[in-house]
Amino acid sequence: MITYPIFHNQAELAVTAPSSGVPQPMHYLLHQSIQKMKEKGYHVQTGETAWTQENAKSASAKKRADELNKMLSDPSIQLIFPPWGGELLLEVIELIDYEKILPKWILGYSDISLLLFVITVKTGIATAHGTNLIDLRGTSTDDVTAKWEETLLTKKGERIDQYSSIxxxxxxxxxxxxxxxxxxxxxxxxxxxxxxxxxxxxxxxxxxxxxxxxxxxxxxxxxxxxxxxxxxxxxxxxxxxxxxxxxxxxxxxxxxxxxxxxxxxxxxxxxxxxxxxxxxxxxxxxxxxxxxxxxxxxxxxxxxxxxxxxxxxxxxxxxxxxxxxxxxxxxxxxxxxx
Missing domain, CATH: 3.50.30.60 (LD-carboxypeptidase A C-terminal domain-like)
Structure with missing residues (x-):
């Protein structure tokens, strides 16, 4: 059976970069995105990898995996929300401790979709392919993108409907x-x-x-x-x-x-x-x-x-x-x- 993580309106969000982090000249985008989440009532913690980028990745594979594994096994975290995708998440998948993953949502796309795919296939825990954190920094969000929140709030046994964009x-x-x-x-x-x-x-x-x-x-x-x-x-x-x-x-x-x-x-x-x-x-x-x-x-x-x-x-x-x-x-x- 598929395991569906639990999410609520004042959940703990964790930002980590298992693929690419945000280089210093673009830190303002990440600050804006985190602030939008806080304004929604979420608690946000940010890992070191979110703020660094060198040689097409946020950090070494080991550092990225260590930070991700810590968040995956933390019962206080309901959502892991990378800033965006990247290029070399593939380096990390063999370093993930799949047996210690606690059910929690992971949301993203692009290179992050590999992480989502592998975790669901290996563990049966549902994951969410959708917006990345950086794209939620605006003063408003279009109706299609905004459905990420209602989708994650859906409980086991319930249904969520979405409609194509205009x-x-x-x-x-x-x-x-x-x-x-x-x-x-x-x-x-x-x-x-x-x-x-x-x-x-x-x-x-x-x-x-x-x-x-x-x-x-x-x-x-x-x-x-x-x-x-x-x-x-x-x-x-x-x-x-x-x-x-x-x-x-x-x-x-x-x-x-x-x-x-x-x-x-x-x-x-x-x-x-x-x-x-x-x-x-x-x-x-x-x-x-x-x-x-x-x-x-x-x-x-x-x-x-x-x-x-x-x-x-x-x-x-x-x-x-x-x-x-x-x-x-x-x-x-x-x-x-x-």
Whole structure:
């Protein structure tokens, strides 16, 4: 069975950087984000790694793991909230003491999604793929992003519904800050590969940023069969992915490897976030990739969803029993904590 952490309105939040920390010239962003959490009534403690960055990581793998392990085993902490993603979280996963992890939420995306994925697969503890801490520094938060809080407050046995955004952000404009941090200007439209206007998928949520999750295929940290048998009692997986930097042929190679590793043998569907990557290679487009993948796995596929590096994004709970309903470009995500 999946274990769902408990969260409340005056919870203890811990900020650590198991991937990239915040360099000194950008400390003001972290201060702003922490202050917003305190204004909401949360108590915040901050680890040393959140404030440092050198050689593409916040600190050595051992220092990052030691700080993370301390927070993972601390019963007073209800949420671990990294400032943002990064590049080298993979260095840390073999140093985590999985047997000592106490149920608590971990929230983030990008490189952090690897941590979320591995912890849920290894322990059966639900984790939350959604906003990072830095993106909550604004004076207000858009409705889709803001659902992170209500999602984490959902109790075991309850359900949380989320709805697709109306508009999304095409590009970052850091030199032109907005009250909501994001500049939501482009019309959102979720699409099905076969052009179906209505489609429903059901299954247990699992996924994240494909750039980093692919590196645990075939390792003890990506044993999907064991996870399904032990924690899901054989229920099917509803996969969600988002692409940060991979081109189309790299995606193609990766998903063939996932198929060969058996990741899609008991799956109900795949959804993909919007991406500013997906670069065409020698005529091979992202549309070609989606079409080929659908033929390979014989599963329904939806793309351009609210997930990942092209915000805003919903909060996807790894392990939750979910239903995604698509109707004429708009969608509803319902997740039950069962």
């Amino acid at each position: 508009h999304y952000q095409k590009s970052w404009m850091h030199d032109n800050p907005s009250p909501e941090v994001f500049h939501l200007t482009e019309k959102t439209e979720w699409k099905a590969v076969d052009d179906k206007k209505e489609l429903t998928m059901k299954g247990r949520m699992l996924g994240g940023c494909i750039d980093v999750i692919r590196h645990v295929i075939g390792t003890p940290y990506g044993d999907i069969r064991q996870f399904q048998n032990h924690y899901l009692q054989g229920e099917s997986i509803l996969w969600y992915f988002e692409n940060c930097e991979m081109n189309t042929v790299d995606l193609r190679r990766t998903f063939i490897q996932m198929k060969l590793a058996g990741w899609f043998k008991n799956a109900s569907g795949i959804v993909f976030g919007r991406s500013s990557a997906n670069e065409t290679v020698d005529g091979y487009s992202i549309a070609d990739f989606y079409k080929d993948l659908k033929e390979d796995v014989q599963l329904p596929i939806i793309y351009d969803i609210d997930c990942g590096h092209v915000p805003p994004q919903m909060t996807f709970v790894n392990g939750a029993r979910a239903e995604i309903t698509l109707q004429n470009g708009e969608a509803k995500l319902s997740q039950a904590f069962l």
